[in-house]
Every structure is written in structure tokens, then in C-alpha cells.
Amino acid sequence: MNHDVLKRVIFDQHGIIRRASIVPRRYTIDPNANYVITGLRRAGKSTLLYGVVRDLIARGVAWNQIIYINFEDERLSGFSLQDFQDIPLVQSELSGDVGYYFFDEIQNVEGWERFARRMADAGERVYITGSNATMLSDEMSQRLGARYFVRRIMPYRFDEYLDAQNQAYDTSALYTSREIGRITALFERFYHDGGFPEALRFVSPREYVENVYQKVLFGDIVARFGVRNPDALRVLVRKIAETVRSEVSYTALHHTLKSIGYKISKDSVIEYIGYAHAAYLLFKITNAVAPFVERMGNPKYYFVDNGLLNLFLIDRDTALLENEIAVALYDLFGEGLQYLKSPKHGIDIDFYIPEEKLAVQVAYTIEGAARERELENLLRLSRVQGEKTRLVVVTKGEEGVIERDGVEIEIVPAWKFLLQLAGCPAAQ
Template structure:
């Protein structure tokens, strides 16, 4: 078993979970499978041991393990109760706890019956559904985990960014691997865009064949365990067609960043002949497609982003957009080739904004669109994403929506080629890679 001392740290999340140590709320770590939730729990266990908590005070259970697969809610309670030390603070770590039917009542009983601090993980948003809230309403805090950021990708793959003087007298960044080989940041960023941020890629290396095998395993596990098996546990029969599910996944992956209505997905698949399997005739109903899309959102495979009318200050019910949680999974699904790179860059920026704690929406201002409005507390940021700002035509297109916004919050354009000017009438032009690195 790997302990926390052997793992790469994810300080963004570890700091959050440490901040809630020994507080009443149950700490719930959510996110797509294999994004690092189990490792985060091990890092927290290592932190506890470093601060004086003894091994017998810690109970760890991974419900993916065969050892725990036959537990019921009652035997789960008994297993933990037998390990509780009288008069001592206990720390409970339950990984993928949703695999136990009735786990909600059991976890709540621990909270009531014992002097304990509880940490759980789950790979499906159903974990925090209304059923769960019935037992722990107001008594849980969610830590949302994502695959590796670009900065974390560099760290996990043993790259180091160094800054030195350029030939023009300014400063430039270069990237070095553990053998001292030197790369331009753009090269390494292209590797990130190709392979994505699943932590397991660092174990197999930046090798396309091995990466595909790992990503295929993640995909299969999400589809089978977190979507198809979830339906069985809930006693529902809405998600019954694995072939249709895959078609919808491929459609959404191919159309990240595009305006999509759920009702149009089925029609498009039928019109393009993508449902011809000898059995299906016509398009699936909008209700059916919505159920499949909801399952993908609940499993954290895709995220949906809504539109916000900047001048009217209200969310709109018109078409939203979808982004895939890991750009490497998109490469696995659609092939390792450069396709729709503009929307792929948007995808990376969207999740980076989420990591930085922003709530994110698409901005509508008159008939123009701003890629992202990012808000938190009293801060707001307007973001446009494009491949290059070198062309005057592109500059005008990207700047025009931002210039229409009447407030004075920060407005930026992120691009791989930020052009010669650092700003245009107060709108900053920033290199995307530099922006990503600034986030750590």
C-alpha cells in the first residue's frame, strides 16, 4: 500500500481539507474517478500522523476493495465500532462509500455516537443528492477535486520551470526534465493538451499507447460503475443502452464549447446516421437524452456552463455549453490529433478558473458573447480565449465583446500568441501558458 509520504502533494486540495480538520462537518471529496481523491485521503492521513495522531486512531476503508464489498450498513457500523478507542479522538476515512447501500444513516450515526472526524470520497454527485442531505443537511462540506492543472502536470512529471534572460533583454521561461533536457513551455503544454491531467499518466509516462490504456480504464470504470451500476443501485432503468451512452459521450466530447440543446443531440445523432445499429429507429426522446446527459454530469465526466446576460444581470435559459473534465479523455475518445483547438483551449481555461475558486458562466452582452465571466466574493473577471492575437481581425473580434461591458472589472484575453501589445484600451493580452503557470 502506498502511504502519503510517497505521494505527490496536491496542496490546493490538501490545504482545504486541513482547514476543516476537527470541525463538525463531514468532509466530502468529490470528483471523477482516478482524479486523486484516494491519494488526497492518504495525504491527509500522513498529515495527521505527522501532527501526533497515532495509527490506531485512524480507520481507513476503501469500498472498492474486495475486503469490504460484502459489507452492509449494519456490518459497516460494527466494523468501525470495534475499532473505536474509548476516550480518544478518532479519524475515519471512507473511500467510495456510496457503494454501501444505506451508508448515509451509518455515517451520520458515527457522527452522533463517537468522538470522530469523518472524511469520505465519492465519484458521483448523487452522493450529495437530496437523499444524502436528509441525514447530513448542513453538516457536510464539499471539496471538489479536478484532474491536474498544467502546473501540477509539470510537477507530477518532474518538469521544472526556470526563468532566465532572453536575447532581447527580457525574461523567458524554459522547462527542464529530471535528466536536464530543456524544452520550450509550448512543447510541454502541447503534451498536457494531448495526454491531459489524470494523475495516473505520470506513473505510465508520456507514452501514447500506455496513456490510452490508462484512459480507457478510467472511461470504462466511469461508464460501468458510476453510471450503469448507479442506475441499478437506485432501482432506476433510465440508462439502459451503453451504445447510446457512448454516442452521446462522443457527441459532447466533439462539441465542447459549442452551444448545445439536449433536444438537438438525439436529432443530430439520428440525422447523421450515428444510431444505425439495426435496432434503433428514429431519435431518442429529449427526456431520454436528458437522463443520459444528467448521468454524465453527475459522474463529473462533463460540466455544463450556463449563459449570463451581463447588462440584464440574469441567467438565461437559452443554450448552454459543455466541457469535458479532462482534455486527455477527449484525446482518448476522439483520437490524438489537433482538432478544434480553440475550444480545447477554452476547456483548459474553464477548469483552471474553477480551480481558482471562481463561479463561471458564459457572458452575453447585446448580441456578442464573452467566453467566461468568472466571479467570487467581490471579484469578477471577464475572459476571452483565442489561439492568437497576432491578427488584427482576430483582435477586433475578441476585444469587441469586452469593450461593450460597462463595468470596470478586469478584462483579459488569453492566447498562445499574445501579440506585441500587453493591453488594448485597458484590456490585458496575456499569454495563456504564463497565466496557467501563475496559478501553480
């Protein structure tokens, strides 16, 4: 590889990083570790690395030590596995000090894992991003061993969205009616439009999100996995959107697709949903009390961003509210997030994190019949457990505390609950 071309790519990227507007993300990066940053397209992975670079510069690292290469740069269109050996050579030409290597969309080069392992074994500091289904967390652990931490990045959470909008949410803001009004207005936009960072620049975020979805569907799923029936996949994703808030039955989905003319097997239905999960379009949670086979066979699926879910919904507000709470909880607790459905005890809890002793119901409102239904599920859980669990009903706007039989149930508006999950002291 021509070293001058590599240097131009690196220095042009330095200029991009210098000019970038960076919203701090909640993800922590250990300065002594190597990372593979994965996640949905356009979730902000590259910008996260820009922040890491700027932190290094602030700590005294020279720009000549920063080797940042975006493998989507057309000047690298012929880059091959053998060309990787030129990167450390270029670094040594630019600086006599240690280098810091950032490789964006590295999956474009076949065999990149061998180079990544070699760099880690040599004690180099390396950060890697990738956005398609070739960069699955499980696969990365197998390909790279224990040499790299794998960090999954999701679109903005609500506190990050407020940061991007320059909206304060400190104590003074949360005790000021005008500021609360602004926060709730921004939440209204956030939970309809989603949190893709670049979508904030557009008058019509929906068009931007639609474009991301098409790239994920056809680039990361159809092309990557060789899907033979893309139309069936598209309909299946729509049907999954319609089941948000409910357990998924693969058999029912198979029958639905068959009834509208798609000749697709049940196994293919399961495979297609797995592809969407692999491409970071969906995530699933399972029943905390179900037997293993049943738990695996009847999960709940949610979309990783409300903007994506909103592409498919008509009567949408209740589903969007629950999906946003699911996304925030999953981002924080990962596989520790479950739901709890026990016919034996008459319990149906939307979200349950046993390690945190937290149970969450989501209800657009608790007026009328919904009040007793949501409260009773939490009360039954409290009676069965016999231990202290934080019981919360998340609503669109209602707030308060209800005490029943010596049990306290918090009623928290969604915007405030999301700030609580972010650790905002003023929202606690």
C-alpha cells in the same frame, strides 16, 4: 465483522499511505470539519486523503488512531450496514485516544449514510470518498444534512501537474529561458493528455484515459441510471465533445441522433446529458445575461479533463485550449463561472466571472482577423459595463498588453494564465 480482518485491512492501508508519493493539492481541508470528497473516478480523491493522514501524523497523531478502510478491498466483500458498528469498537481496541476515520468508496455499502450521520453526531472526525454518481454533491447535502462539507475534486490542474513532474515554476524558473521552455513543453503534453494523476506513470496516457472513460460510461452512468440505449449515450457524448466552445441545443442534438437512426426522445437526450453531468464527466456554464428559461436551455458543456475530450476530437487544438481554461476557471470559481452572449450589445465572451470582475476570451492565436474579433468583444463589454473589469485574451503562446480607447487588454499565454489562477506570484 471479524475484528482481526478489519485490523489487517487498516494496517495494510497504513503501509500503502506511508509508501505513497503525494503531490500537494490546492484543496484546503478544515481540520475541524467532516468531509465527503466527491468527483470523477481516478481524480486523486484517495491520495488527497493520504495527504490528510500524513499531516495528522506530522502533528503527532499516532498511526493506531488512523482508521482508514477502503471498501473496495475484497476482504470486505460481505460487509453490510450492521457491520459498521464494529469499526468504532476496533478503533477503541487499537488506541485509547480519539480516532480519525477515513472511508474510501463507502458507497459500496448500502445504507452507509445512516452510519455516517451517527458518527458525525457523536463528534467523531470522519472523511469519506466516493467516485460514482451515487455521491453527487446535491444528494450528499440532502442525505447528510450540515454534518459534512462536500468537496469536489478534479484531476490535476497545471501547477499540480508541474509539481508531479518536479518542474519548478517560481520566479527564477519563469525568468529562465530554459525553464520556460520546459514548462511550455509540459503544457503541450498536459493540455493534450489531461491531468489524471495515475496517467503520468504510463507511456500511453490515452489508453489509461480511455479505460477511465469506459468505467465512467458503463459503471457510473449506464449501470447506475439503467440507461436503456448505451449506444445512443456513447454517440451523444461524442456530439457533446464536438460542441465544446458552443451553446448546446437539446433540440439539435435530438434531431442529430434521430437522423442517424437512434430512436430516442428529446427528454431522454436531456436525461442522458444530466447523467454524464452527475457522473462528473461534464460540467456546464450558462449565459450571464439570458432569461432563466433560455439560460437553462442553451448552456455550454465542457469535459472535466482534456484527456477525456481528446478521445473524441480530430481537429482538436483550439477546442482543447478552451476546454482547459474552462476546467481551471470552473475548479476555482464553481457556479460563479458563466459565459456572456448579448445580441443586443453584440457581445460574445467565452468566460465571465462577474463577482471577480474578470472576462476571458480564448483564442489559439490573435493573428489576422481573430485579433479584432476577440478585442472588440472585450471592448464592447467595457463600454457597456462602465466599470473596471480585467479583460484577458488567453492564447496558445502570444503575450503582451494592448491599449484601446483607454482600456487595457492583457494577452496571456495559456500556461501562464493557468499559473496565475493557481496564485503563483511569479506568473502575475
